[in-house]
Structures are given as C-alpha cells and as structure tokens.
Amino acid sequence: KAIMDNKQVAYLVPTTILAGQHYQNFSKRLLDFPVNIQLLCRFKTVAEQKDIIQGLTSGKVDVVIGTHRLLSADIKFKDLGLVIIDEEQRFGVRAKEKLKALRLTSDVLTLTATPIPRTLYMSLMGVKNLSIINTPPQNRLPVETFVVQYDEDLALQAVLKELKRRGQVFFVHNRIQDIDKIKEKLSRHLPPHVKLAQAHGQMPGKILERIMSDFLNAKIDILISTMIIESGIDVPNANTIIVNNAHNFGLSDLHQLRGRVGRFDKPAYAYFMFPKNEVLDTDARNRLEAIQEYSYLGSGFKIAMEDLEIRGAGNLLGDEQHGFIQA
Numbered sequence: 573k574a575i576m577d578n579k580q581v582a583y584l585v586p587t588t589i590l591a592g593q594h595y596q597n598f599s600k601r602l603l604d605f606p607v608n609i610q611l612l613c614r615f616k617t618v619a620e621q622k623d624i625i626q627g628l629t630s631g632k633v634d635v636v637i638g639t640h641r642l643l644s645a646d647i648k649f650k651d652l653g654l655v656i657i658d659e660e661q662r663f664g665v666r667a668k669e670k671l672k673a674l675r676l677t678s679d680v681l682t683l684t685a686t687p688i689p690r691t692l693y694m695s696l697m698g699v700k701n702l703s704i705i706n707t708p709p710q711n712r713l714p715v716e717t718f719v720v721q722y723d724e725d726l727a728l729q730a731v732l733k734e735l736k737r738r739g740q741v742f743f744v745h746n747r748i749q750d751i752d753k754i755k756e757k758l759s760r761h762l763p764p765h766v767k768l769a770q771a772h773g774q775m776p777g778k779i780l781e782r783i784m785s786d787f788l789n790a791k792i793d794i795l796i797s798t799m800i801i802e803s804g805i806d807v808p809n810a811n812t813i814i815v816n817n818a819h820n821f822g823l824s825d826l827h828q829l830r831g832r833v834g835r836f837d838k839p840a841y842a843y844f845m846f847p848k849n850e851v852l853d854t855d856a857r858n859r860l861e862a863i864q865e866y867s868y869l870g871s872g873f874k875i876a877m878e879d880l881e882i883r884g885a886g887n888l889l890g891d892e893q894h895g896f897i898q899a
Contacts, residue, residue: 574679575607575634579653582674583637586662586803588613588777589784593806594637594658602635612638615777643670652678659803660684660691661824685831685872686824689880708869711837715830717867719818719860722845727814728761730843734812735766735793742813742832743796746820748772754816755796762794771797802828808836818844819856823879826863827872858882 574581583598585591595611602609610624610633621641627633631650636642640663655674657663660682671680687695695702720726727743734741745754751770759768769783769792780800787795790809795801802825813833818826826844834840844863846852852860862878 574654577653579651579678580628580631580633580649581635581654581656582642582649582652583635583656583658584642584663584671585637585639585658587800588615588639589780589800590658590803590805591637591639592781592784598635598637607634608632609635609637612636612641614639614641615781640667643667649674654678655680657682659828661686661688661828662803665690686827686876686879688824689876689883692876692880704870704873706870712869713834713837713839714868715834715840715842717830717842717844717864719844719846719864721848722816724757724761727843727845728758730812730814730841731758731762731794734841737838738809739812739838740787740790740792740807740810741794742801742810742829743794743816744799744801744813744829745796745816746798747817748774748798751796751798758794758796766793767791768794768796771795771800773798773800799825799829801832805832806835807832811836811838811840812843813841814843814845816845817847818860819846819850819852821859823859823862823875823882826859827866827875830863830867831872855882 583594585594591611591613592615595609598609608627610627612621612624616624624633624636625647628636629648629650652674655671655678657671657680661684682691682700684691691700694700731741731743743754743758745751751772755768755770759766762768769787771780771783775783783792783795784805786792787810788807795810811833813829815821815826815829821829830842833842844860846856846860859882862875866874866878
C-alpha cells in the first residue's frame with residue numbers, strides 16, 4: 573500500500589543472513605510487480621552500496637531491506653512512508669532513537685515474537701498500539717521442550733534420531749573460543765557421511781553466507797553455531813535444536829532459539845542443556861522453568877510478560893531497556 577502511494581519502505585533486520593532471506597522472499601513474491609527492491613548490508617561492495625543509496629535519495633528504489641547499515645548517517649530517503657523493524661528485541665535503544673528521526677513523517681510497524689520489557693511496557697501503557705497474532709499457521713505443532721543437565725549420550729541420541737528421519741540439527745554453543753572442540757567431539761561419535769559445519773559472526777562474510785545457504789539447501793546435516801542463527805532464520809527441514817549452557821541465555825533468546833525449529837509440519841524438539849554440578853542462580857532457574865512451562869504455540873507474549881516480571885520495565889525515556897524505575 574505504501575508503494576502504491578508513491579512512498580518508500582525501509583525494512584530493518586538485525587542480521588545479514590536474515591536480510592538475505594527476506595530479500596529472496598520479497599523478490600519472489602513481487603516478481604510480477606513494477607517494484608524496485610534492494611538489499612543493503614556488509615556483503616555488498618562499496619560501489620553497490622553507493623548505487624543503492626543514490627537510488628534511495630532519488631526515489632528509484634521502492635523497498636530497501638537492510639541491517640544497521642540503514643541507520644548510517646549517509647542514508648537519505650526521497651519520501652519514506654513505512655519503516656518495518658523485524659526482530660525488534662535485537663536492536664538497542666540508540667538504534668531506536670535514530671529511527672525516531674524517521675518516525676516523524678512515516679508509519680512504523682514493529683515485529684517481534686518476544687518484545688523486550690521496555691517495549692512491552694509501552695504497549696501495555698498505550699504508548700504504542702499492540703496486536704497479537706495468536707493463530708498458528710496450519711498443521712504447525714508445538715515444539716517439545718526439554719530442560720536437562722548436559723549429557724553427551726542424550727545429545728547424540730537426539731542428533732541421530734533427527735538424522736534418521738532425514739532432518740537437520742542446530743547445535744548452539746555461544747563461545748567462539750572452543751566451538752572447534754565441540755565440532756571435533758561430535759564428529760568423533762557420528763557416522764563418517766554426516767556433514768558438520770560451524771557458523772559464527774567472526775567469520776568472513778562470504779564464507780558465512782555460503783555455509784548458511786548450504787544449510788538451507790540441506791547440504792549440511794548439523795550446524796554448530798553461536799547465537800547468530802537466533803533471528804528469524806527459516807529452515808523448515810531443521811527440527812532439532814540443542815542449546816549448550818542454556819543458563820547463560822536470556823528468556824527471549826531461549827524462546828527465539830526454540831523458534832528456529834518446528835517451522836513445518838514435523839514434530840520438533842528443543843533441548844536446553846546446562847552443565848552438571850552447576851549451581852544455577854534464581855533468575856537463571858526462573859528463565860529455564862518459564863521456557864519449559866510456556867512451550868505451546870503463540871506463547872511468545874506470555875514469555876515476554878514473564879521476562880518483564882523477572883527483569884523489570886526499564887526506563888521509558890532514557891537508555892535502559894530493563895530494570896525497575898527508582899522511587
């Protein structure tokens with residue numbers, strides 16, 4: 573509708589991988605329409621970026637999908653009508669402040685499965701309009717969730733069970749220092765034909781892009797990665813996720829990670845593992861209990877409410893995203 577009214581649309585996404593996926597989807601869906609769609613992220617060369625930015629200024633580009641790069645000072649729009657922020661919980665307050673400058677003249681649509689406490693509180697107070705989609709897509713099944721102590725045998729069983737039904741597995745280990753060791757350990761116990769790969773944010777862009785597209789096209793069976801896969805990536809064939817050291821993740825992170833699986837009509841499994849003999853602090857225990865309790869479809873809103881309760885509402889006018897407002 574925005575484009576029909578000769579306005580431009582900016583689609584802001586937290587990661588380059590997700591931006592690429594959105595770009596492919598948009599291009600496919602709007603193939604028969606006279607719409608100029610561009611992707612702006614770090615995978616583009618300087619010359620390509622310059623072209624796109626000129627197109628935005630002159631009004632040639634109708635839709636731009638991009639990462640934080642869209643918030644840079646050199647980006648000027650001819651007539652911006654709509655800003656869509658995807659996975660809003662991945663953007664800091666400063667990024668949102670920059671968006672406010674665009675907001676004065678354009679509409680803003682914010683999408684998130686788990687709003688951060690500050691945003692949720694704003695919606696509850698009526699500062700923002702809130703609508704909740706409670707109806708899951710057809711044939712979608714809830715993800716079976718297990719919170720368990722780390723057990724190598726259980727992890728292997730889960731992996732082999734998924735590979736047996738020709739599926740793929742996410743293994744999340746959020747420390748780049750020893751992600752290689754995890755890969756070696758796993759590959760030692762698996763049949764030789766199983767293909768493993770790893771992905772993290774410190775890899776060169778081109779390699780990361782190639783690994784992700786291989787995983788999407790089912791050329792890789794197990795992807796061992798950091799949190800980089802958290803935001804919105806859609807791999808319908810991956811239906812088991814194992815999260816190592818789950819006690820170190822925030823509640824919305826855990827829910828987002830679980831959302832990577834079960835995106836098709838197969839039963840999906842999520843294993844959240846914490847180390848043996850580790851004494852968990854109260855907040856970590858509350859988070860793990862909440863993720864196990866709210867595992868039905870459409871529970872993101874409940875999880876966000878729980879998060880608001882654990883972390884506090886934050887400062888509506890300042891920079892803090894959570895914490896109680898001082899008396």
